[in-house]
Amino acid sequence: MALFAIVCIFFVYRQQYQLASIVGVFLGFIIWSHFKHSSVLIASKYFKNSDYERAEKYLDEVDNPDRLTKTRRGFYEFMRANIALKRDDFESAERHFQIASRFPLGGKNDKAYVLIHLANLALRKKDGTRALAYIEKAKELATTSRATDIINVIEKEAAKLAN
Known part of the structure; x- marks a missing residue:
């Protein structure tokens, strides 16, 4: 510059x-x-290589995430949520995943994984009805067999809690 x-x-x-x-x-x-x-693209490079410390360092450079473009904001929140999950900070992870679910991500399957994570976090809180609501949305978006398998497992667990 x-x-x-x-x-x-x-x-x-x-x-x-x-x-x-x-x-x-x-x-x-x-x-x-x-x-x-901002530095979201650089952070995603480190995130994909499982270098979460460096990824978080670059994510911290973003002063105001609201200024990011829609696609960058979705990836920003997705990476923040996964880093929070790695640190067992489930409240922060849930908040970031909920924000990420409002923005476009790579594709339908990526959005399905965000909803799967949210369903998992709801199960952790023993909230079966909320988990089932997330799973219903994720079913519509899931395109891979792996995502479908995970959805089926979570659905069984959530049904046990809901009853």
Whole structure:
């Protein structure tokens, strides 16, 4: 960003206003991109490699998650929730998964896994009816056999609690 700003000032000094405006547009795009995408993409790289400490470090750089684009916000909340699960912070994980469920993720199956996690957390609280509600939504979205198998297991457990 600093380089673009210096080049823009240089072009204004040289009275090359057209070039300065082009560089200014690029500088504006970089600033906009920083606020809309932030470091979520870098954090996802570490998250996929199971380096949760570094992923969380990059997620902490996001000052205001509400400014992120919808897709980035979904991944941000999904990663935060999974990191909270790894630390056995179930309240925080549930809150982040609920937020992630409102945003678009990679695909239907990813959204199904968010709902599966929410159903699991409801089972942990011994709330069978809530778990069944999450499972019904997850059934509509699940596309893989693994997700379907997990849904069936959770559904049996939730039915026992609901009765």
